[in-house]
Every structure is written in C-alpha cells, then in structure tokens.
Amino acid sequence: MSTTKYELRTGRPAPNPFSDPGQYNADPAEVRPARLGDVHDAISRLRDLGSVDDALAAAARTFAPAGHFARVLLSRIEGSLWVPRHWHSSELEHEQERGLESLLAALRVPLCSTMVETQVVRRRTSQLVEHAQTDSRTHHPFVDAIRTRSYIVAPVIVGEEAVALIHADHGANRHPVSEADHDIVRHFADLLGLALESIALDARIAAEREQVRSALARAESVLSQQGTPSLSVVLNARTPAPHALQPASHPWGLSDREAEVLALMAEGLTNRGIADRLFLSESTVKSHVKQIFRKQGASTRSESIAHAWRHTRWQELRAS
Structure with missing residues (x-):
C-alpha cells in the first residue's frame, strides 16, 4: 500500500x-x-x-x-x-x-x-x-x-x-x-x-539543449587544445572525386543533407531550429536525424555529436 x-x-x-x-x-x-x-x-x-x-x-x-x-x-x-x-x-x-x-x-x-x-x-x-x-x-x-x-x-x-x-x-x-x-x-x-x-x-527541449551544450563544451575544451578545425568544416569537406560522376563523400555514408543536419545539431540547434535554417519541415528533419543515428550507431543527440567530434579529431590526426 x-x-x-x-x-x-x-x-x-x-x-x-x-x-x-x-x-x-x-x-x-x-x-x-x-x-x-x-x-x-x-x-x-x-x-x-x-x-x-x-x-x-x-x-x-x-x-x-x-x-x-x-x-x-x-x-x-x-x-x-x-x-x-x-x-x-x-x-x-x-x-x-x-x-x-x-x-x-x-x-x-x-x-x-x-x-x-x-x-x-x-x-x-x-x-x-x-x-x-x-x-x-x-x-x-x-x-x-x-x-x-x-x-x-x-x-x-x-x-x-x-x-x-x-x-x-x-x-x-x-x-x-x-x-x-x-x-x-x-x-x-x-x-x-x-x-x-x-x-x-518545453522542459524536455530545455533539458536536451543543456545536454547538447554540455557535450559541446566538453568537446571544445579537448579540441581547442589541439587546434582542431570546426566540426562543420570537417563534416562538410568534400573528398575530391576521381571523376565527375562520383558524389562527394561524408563520414558514415551520410548524404549531403544529413551532413548539414549533423553540423547544425553540433551547433546546438533543435529540430525546429534546423528546419528553419534549412527551409525544411520539422518532420523531414526528424527523419534525417533518425537516419544519422542509424548510420552512426547512435541513440541520442549527445552520442551522435560525440561521434562527429571523434571523427573530426581522427581526420585532423591523419592529416598531420
């Protein structure tokens, strides 16, 4: 009782x-x-x-x-x-x-x-x-x-x-x-x-935004010590194609649009904010986020962003 x-x-x-x-x-x-x-x-x-x-x-x-x-x-x-x-x-x-x-x-x-x-x-x-x-x-x-x-x-x-x-x-x-x-x-x-x-x-959005900000702050703290370029630069950098018909490649096989969405997620934007920035519907953004999670093997925004930061750091080390 x-x-x-x-x-x-x-x-x-x-x-x-x-x-x-x-x-x-x-x-x-x-x-x-x-x-x-x-x-x-x-x-x-x-x-x-x-x-x-x-x-x-x-x-x-x-x-x-x-x-x-x-x-x-x-x-x-x-x-x-x-x-x-x-x-x-x-x-x-x-x-x-x-x-x-x-x-x-x-x-x-x-x-x-x-x-x-x-x-x-x-x-x-x-x-x-x-x-x-x-x-x-x-x-x-x-x-x-x-x-x-x-x-x-x-x-x-x-x-x-x-x-x-x-x-x-x-x-x-x-x-x-x-x-x-x-x-x-x-x-x-x-x-x-x-x-x-x-x-x-509103409370859930505020909590999620705070989690993202916290994850970004931790990542920035580590990466700033190494002089790593911004996440959006690496995510949107295109690999030179051997011939004109080969599409640009992105980490985890993301499409161009998915890479854009992930970069904006890393900036701390909500789905609504991303939709406004890219002139998409919120449901379309949610679909892109779901596909990003699937391709990365992530289950949360914080985990997805952490994967992206780790990839950025690896790319920088390879280039050095």
Whole structure:
C-alpha cells in the first residue's frame, strides 16, 4: 500500500459571478463568449507558470472565477485511485463549508467500473451528473461531503492518458449545472491538457539543449587544445572525386543533407531550429536525424555529436 502523503490545497474565497440569479438566467448566447474568453485567459496564466505541478496546483483557483463556478476540485489520477488534491470554493466563509477540506483530503477513491469518474477516465470524455444525490453511479461519500445537487466532471488528458479530473458546480443548495456549464468545463479541461503537454515539451527541449551544450563544451575544451578545425568544416569537406560522376563523400555514408543536419545539431540547434535554417519541415528533419543515428550507431543527440567530434579529431590526426 502506498505511503505517499497528500495535502489538499484550497483556494481563498472568490466571488461567484453567477450568485445573482439574474446573471445566471441571462441568455447563454450572451454569456458564453465572455466565459470562453475568461477561460482562455486562465489557460494563458497557467501556461506561463512553466511547471506542470504548478499549473495543476493553480488550476482550480484559476478556473473557478474564470469559468463562473462557485466550486472547483482538481484531482489526480494515480494508478487506479482518484485522489482529490486542489479545492477552490467561493463559499469557504460559510459555516456549512467548514471542515470540507479535511473530508476531501481523506478521500482515496478506487475507480470501480460503475462509477461516473471511472467512465470519464476510461472513455476520456466529460459527464454532467444531473441528480448527484440519487444517481447510483456517483461516489456517495464525495457527494455527501460537498452536498452538491449536480456537478460536471471532465478528464485532463496528456498524450493518451487521463492524468487528472476537474469537478465543478455552482455550490451546495444552489442552482444546478447546465449544458452550457458542461461545455465550459470540457473546454477548460481540453485546453489544460494541451497546456500541460506544452509545458512538459518545453522542459524536455530545455533539458536536451543543456545536454547538447554540455557535450559541446566538453568537446571544445579537448579540441581547442589541439587546434582542431570546426566540426562543420570537417563534416562538410568534400573528398575530391576521381571523376565527375562520383558524389562527394561524408563520414558514415551520410548524404549531403544529413551532413548539414549533423553540423547544425553540433551547433546546438533543435529540430525546429534546423528546419528553419534549412527551409525544411520539422518532420523531414526528424527523419534525417533518425537516419544519422542509424548510420552512426547512435541513440541520442549527445552520442551522435560525440561521434562527429571523434571523427573530426581522427581526420585532423591523419592529416598531420
């Protein structure tokens, strides 16, 4: 059994934009564009945090006012468990809300096959639960704890995996959620998943760039002591052909284009940077990189660049 310690983080009270029935009863066609605009602004703020964990921690308190919901819960999917993690409510000052955080923090919900949340995770689609108190598919300790009449739950998808759940409602004993609310929650959850993928990708690119820079710095340190010419010069140097029809040769049987790509890799450029420099698509660059790895017997960019530097040094020694 896992011994991981969990802490439910709660948000400070925020006004509920729909606490006025007149606002809630407004024409959805008038209200929805403003809500969508607020949701997009919220995603931009989460994206700017630059960390997956920070974005998830801030999601509930950021989405509640943006989406015009009284209460929002973000839960993590950890194995076969649904684990409440970050709760935000505009009603925390009310007596009936006191103690709710501790009740939610204690929940570790196994995702059994009949539960609404299980279907949301498996099918990767959102659900509007209209009669939470009587619906046999709800987890009643959760429903009883928050005393909700109806709620919406949507999955946060990263890649092909549901990593989190967003629950939202308009508060205990208030008006039920609507299909318009359902659209807003689903839209936010979809955008949050894309934002998390983008944050994670940026982090991987930064780490890969740092690895390449480190490898280049080590290679430059060694080669600079010997006065070795630049890697791009050696890689792009053409062997004189015995006759006009013989193509120029490159290390490992690389093509001209592959040699260009390898030289730019050695300069620390990403696939996107190489594509921009050579006026190619990023997918074409990825294909060239794959072929370079295959011909060199390399499995990473750092290893490929190291092979290239060693070849450069060998060529210099042969010429001396």
